[in-house]
Amino acid sequence: MMQRMSLTLAVNGKPQEVPTGSLLPDLLKTLGLADAQVALEINGKLVPKRKWPVRELSSGDRIEVVTLVGGG
Amino acid sequence: MGLPLDKPLEIGPLRLTSRLLMGSGRYASHQEMVACLEASGAELITVAVRRVNLDQRAGTSLLDHIDRERFQILPNTAGCYKVADALRTARLARELLDTPLVKLEVIGDPHTLLPDPLGTVEATRILADEGFVVMAYCSDDPRLVVTLEQAGAAAVMPAGSPIGSGRGVANPGNIEIARSLVELPLIVDAGLGTASDVALAMELGADGVLLNSAVAGAEDPVLMARAMKSACRAGRDAYLAGRMPSRLHAQASSPATGLLGEALSF
Incomplete structure (x- = not known):
């Protein structure tokens, strides 16, 4: 059986395909957010920035990417 | 003779000269927004995640x-209706901004936007244990403010009236009682509509006020920001000066003696 070449994530509630073996920085690059000031959760749990380069992604991961906006 | 300088407003690591906080x-x-922030003189600005x-x-x-x-930036947890969501949002904000500050909001329902008091206390306890400097948005119930202090809040932020309502300080007595019951800084947050609302909040003894809609929703937001700066300063000075007692009947400020015709008294 052929190994699957991509996996499907849910990023901010929307499906997102990334190549198998992708790490978080790869995903951010795909999303055009490589240099953006963002914070991340995977499956409801904060992933600190220092751990992004070693965090592997799995099919079905629910990822939240947040930033700051105007508010009171 | 110079007037005495006001002491800074201290909240956790913050030392603020301006007692006006802005959204x-x-x-x-x-x-x-930038023009308004500058005109307001605020030093602490709230943002949302x-x-x-x-x-x-x-x-x-x-x-x-x-x-x-x-x-300085104060992230909020606006829009969170569950304790778990407020905790997640606070942690994300800390990661984004590298700040321990959080304006905690645990909202009860989307129609009133009034805070959920029990959820706010629970989240305050958890976040304070995690090292957050929790500025807790709450209702104006004086006993709740005491409970939040005991739960580890760094400041309490009772609403003057519902968020965005512009109705001012709905219950001045509660703000005064709350102020008398806690040591913590008390910031009147939400519901203030115009300069007199800000001055009143400060006259009641609030340590500061937080404004957003009152400025952003004014016809001339920058001019309103300047008005709010003056009102905050005026109200604070009046509080520190100690107002005269109010009384039912008149008391003349001009002498009651030496009037024309007094020589004719028999």
Whole structure:
């Protein structure tokens, strides 16, 4: 059986395909957010920035990417 | 003779000269927001945490417009109806901003936007244990303010009236009682509509006020920001000066003796 070449994530509630073996920085690059000031959760749990380069992604991961906006 | 200088407002690691805190929402543009922040003299600015819009990534982000040398940032947990969501949002904000500060909001329902008092106390306890400097948005119940102090809040932020209502300080007595019951800084947050509302809150003994809609929703937001700065200063000075007692009947300020015709008294 052929190994699957991509996996499907849910990023901010929307499906997102990334190549198998992708790490978080790869995903951010795909999303055009490589240099953006963002914070991340995977499956409801904060992933600190220092751990992004070693965090592997799995099919079905629910990822939240947040930033700051105007508010009171 | 110089007037005595007011002491700074101390909240956790913050030392604020201005007692006016400002929100960053609902402005027509980033430029208008910056002009208002500058006119207000505020030093602490609230921001919200939201999902990145993946369909519309172009444009600048909020923090590109706020000078971090000049303004300190206070992230909020606005829009959180559950304790768990408020905790997640606070942790994400700490990661984003490298700040222990959080304006905690655990909202009860989307129609009133009134705070959920029990959820707010629970979240305050958890976040304070995690090292957050929790500024807790709450209702104006004086006993709740005491409970929040005991739960580890760094400041309490009772609403003057519902968020965005512009109705001012609905229950001045509660703000005064709350002020008398806790040592913590007390910031009147939400519901203030115009300069007299701000002055009243400060006269009641609030240590500060937080404004957003009152400025952003004014016809001339920058002019209103300036008015609010003056009102905050005026109300604070009046509180420190100690107002005269109010009385039912008149008391003349001109002498009651030496009047024309007094020589004719028999």
